[in-house]
Amino acid sequence: MGWQKTFTLGARRKGCHLVTTEILDHIGPGLQGVTVGMLYLFIQHTSAALTINENxxxxxxxxxxxxxxxxVPEHLNWVHTDEGPE
Structure with missing residues (x-):
């Protein structure tokens, strides 16, 4: 049985951040009773990415x-600056 949810993560400064707990807070209800499955996370932002790393x-x-x-150094002559530096 499929389950889907759209949510927004809290704002963060530039850098690599742990978001596991925040994501689990949002998707926890959809994991109830699941023993096997696949999780797809899609981030809708042009300047962000998701990676999986050991912690x-x-x-x-x-x-x-x-x-x-x-x-991707900050000192380049960036055109996409609507959201400010970083």
Whole structure:
């Protein structure tokens, strides 16, 4: 049986953030009684992404932030600036 829900995550500053608990708060009712299934998460934002990373070592998020800052630096002449810096 399928189940779907649209929800909005709280605002965050630039960076890698743990959102597991917040997502579970929203989708918990749809998980009741589920023993096997698939979860699809779709993020409707042009400047955001979802990744799955291990979370034992807090340096993982710092490393991801550093790598993303190298790939997509803020100092470029960005055209998409409606939402301000970051």
């Amino acid at each position: 034992f070592d807090p340096d993982v998020r710092r490393d991801m932030d550093m790598a993303l800052d190298q790939i």
